[in-house]
Amino acid sequence: MTGMTSAVQHEITPELRGFREVQRLAYACAEAVAGQLRSGVTEREAARMQRVWLRERGVRDWFHLPFAWFGDRTAFAGFKVPLQFFPTDRRLEPGMPFILDMAPVYKGFTADVGYAGCLGLNPLHDRLLADLEAHRELILREVRERRSLREIYEDVERLMTTQGYTNRHRAYPFGVIAHKIDRVTERRWSPRLFGFGTQALKGLVSDALHGHRDGWSPLWSPYRFSDHPPQPGLWAVEPHLGFRGTGAKFEEILVVTDSKDPEQSAFWLDDDLPHVRRWAEEKVAA
Amino acid sequence: MNLSQARERRVVTGGVELCVAELGDAGRPTVVLVHGYPDSKEVWSDVAVRLAEHWHVVLYDVRGHGGSTAPKPLRGGFTLEKLTDDFLAVIDTVSPDRPVHVVGHDWGSVQAWEFVTVGRTEGRIASFTSMSGPSLDHFGHWIKRRMTRPTPRRVGQLLGQGAKSWYVYMLHTPVLPELAWRGPLGKRWPRILERMEKVPAGDYPTASLPSDAAHGAWLYRDNVRARLSRPRADAYAHAPVQLITPTGDSFLSERLYDGLEDWVPRLVRRSLPAKHWVPRTRPDQLASWVDEFITANESAGREGAPAQPTPAQSPYAQRFGGQLVLVTGAASGIGRATAFAFAEAGARVVAVDRDAEGAARTAEMARLIGAPAAWGEAVDVSDEDAMEKLAARVASEYGIVDVLVNNAGIGLSGSFLETTSEEWKKVLDVNLWGVIHGCRIFGKQMADRGQGGHIVNTASAAAFQPSRVLPAYSTSKAAVLMLSECLRAELAEKSIGVSAICPGIVNTNITATTRFAGADAAEEERLQKRTSRLYGRRNYPPTRVADAILRAVVRNQAVVPVTPEARGARLLSRLSPGTLRSVARLKPPL
The missing domain is CATH 3.40.50.1820 (Alpha/Beta hydrolase fold, catalytic domain)
Structure with a gap:
């Protein structure tokens, strides 16, 4: 699949390099924290570990504060109100799946990543992780075909249904599978609103206002306001599979440009990420 | 011996x-x-x-x-x-x-x-x-x-x-x-x-x-x-x-x-x-x-390990652990969710569907969540010979079915006057004859064994809610409902329970494959897309229907409407059928 190697062929501007750096930092954090998770650790503790790790490495602002979900909360079982996304005192147990989700701002660049893992062996979780690969390929292919975001959303959902899963990104605010991210001006003081950095929110709201005038939205949702071709920019894409009490996702940045060349018109910012490496290793093993 | x-x-x-x-x-x-x-x-x-x-x-x-x-x-x-x-x-x-x-x-x-x-x-x-x-x-x-x-x-x-x-x-x-x-x-x-x-x-x-x-x-x-x-x-x-x-x-x-x-x-x-x-x-x-x-x-x-079989997660595990459950239409929607719910309860699952790949996938996932064994079988339920062969194969290889879920069904919408006899035949073949074959062939095996069992038939809220846009589908489902009631009366003495499940609007892919009588290909595609979106917005998950099915088997319930609209329609069909008749005249906003 071209997606695997595409990023190297793309011209990486200093701006993209900045985004890639923060995305790598965030994934490094996810892997470091995941490595420290033990039986009995709570979601709150896992979220704090991420926050501390990133702060120590220079992160001062956030698109949103780190989240951690354990057990059936990875599939958002019984989520009714957005407050339920916030970390709880749920403790990790052997065999339990977990998801770490964080969106740090580093040197003015934002990343939003999701990392799904599991404490010990869980063949079902392995299956979910493996099945996410098809979604990464599908999304890239259809974005390059300039299909409407709403249609792509429905195709992803259809693929999930075929695989036997339910679409759990529908539980996110506005049911989004992705949202735009952008540079953020670094201020000395950036308060947060319900865990979201106000600077980053400001960018999203201003995008929403501009987009509303021009007929596009920075939120990639199943609704009519997403019935438009992909808007150039950076999208944090987060397909989220759920299967009874188990959920898995990845989240990474998709670069969309206005290039006429399909290869250049959209590509994953970085192909050297834990989940992509995992798929490659599985293929080699097979 | x-x-x-x-x-x-x-x-x-x-x-x-x-x-x-x-x-x-x-x-x-x-x-x-x-x-x-x-x-x-x-x-x-x-x-x-x-x-x-x-x-x-x-x-x-x-x-x-x-x-x-x-x-x-x-x-x-x-x-x-x-x-x-x-x-x-x-x-x-x-x-x-x-x-x-x-x-x-x-x-x-x-x-x-x-x-x-x-x-x-x-x-x-x-x-x-x-x-x-x-x-x-x-x-x-x-x-x-x-x-x-x-x-x-x-x-x-x-x-x-x-x-x-x-x-x-x-x-x-x-x-x-x-x-x-x-x-x-x-x-x-x-x-x-x-x-x-x-x-x-x-x-x-x-x-x-x-x-x-x-x-x-x-x-x-x-x-x-x-x-x-x-x-x-x-x-x-x-x-x-x-x-x-x-x-x-x-x-x-x-x-x-x-x-x-x-x-x-x-x-x-x-x-x-x-x-x-x-x-x-x-x-x-x-x-x-x-x-x-x-x-x-x-x-x-x-x-020296703990002396217990792995404790299953499901509250139904004590009832269904080790039982043999056969579900038709198990490659998607309610059938697939039902197969998974039984699998989670530790049952052995036979997933039957026309779609071989989907059935195999259901079986594979079922094994991952607790079914001690699961098999996918590619069979068209409307094909009597194929069903006979399936029953013989299941009986010889896996045993007699303890719970049978006749769930396979297809959608057909459109006015009666525009529905061709071909289309009628097709919908009755799957929705009614599929259930008849299942009940007759597997029900006979159950009765002959003489050790009880349960049959679940997926009917629909359309079985008691008339509608100008679903004449054929509703007819087939009403027949399934009555078939279930009659069969329940007959099989009671054999300790075989029969339940009819009547779901309302459930978010499954039945809408994406529904035939719209009188519509050309482009119009049909538009209608399929439109209904899929409507059903998606309603977003009643098939897993909840599956839960209702397991509950119906445990409690041996006769008729189980699922979703509020189905329960409402069932109530109105008894209290005020006139209201349902007025609703039947409405054209849905498609």
């Missing part, structure tokens, strides 16, 4: 001579089956033969029953202490250096509770499967707890069990029970069992019944009052216990086993929709659960 081919021997102990029968390879782990009242070891004949395929099966007649002699005098000769002596004498003879697995029914189970909770048998019992016989000590504490703090619920439980125990009071009267059993009751007992308890006629009960029953009355007289008034405080089980509760037992309330976990550290619960005499009426299911439990404990004993 049957019981007459068993190797018999006599064991002399405590003034009596016990008749012991052995089946199967004596080198294998030993399973001891203990019978109840008024029975002899022959009550186990069907179960014993099945278990003998894998284990060394030992049965004995309790003192005073069948081929064993009675103690003299009878009074005081049937205490639990003496029964424990007998048990130890038997297992020391048949399995001197290896602990045995005990299975008890009725009084056999009451005795075995004593075996498994007294110190002198510790290390001699590897596992115990109990059915329809509580520990008298636990029972005594159960009564005490309810007497000392009589909340309304507890009083209700006491009175309920008190009423079910009427025969225990009768057996405490002197002489009369003996006279009755040796006289008219003994003669009529086989007929009574057949009519009241649905025990199939045959070589059971045996000719020794009148004297078994007369002697056995002393089981009650020697133990019940003594134990219930002064229950032992240390009656903790020292071996893993599997409790099988028949939910239709006329003599024992299910509530008796509330809080049993306090006495049994390693408890596995099973429940079975059947009456009291499960060794006669459900031998297949019992043998398979006993087999599974022994296997789990044998391997656990070897590796």
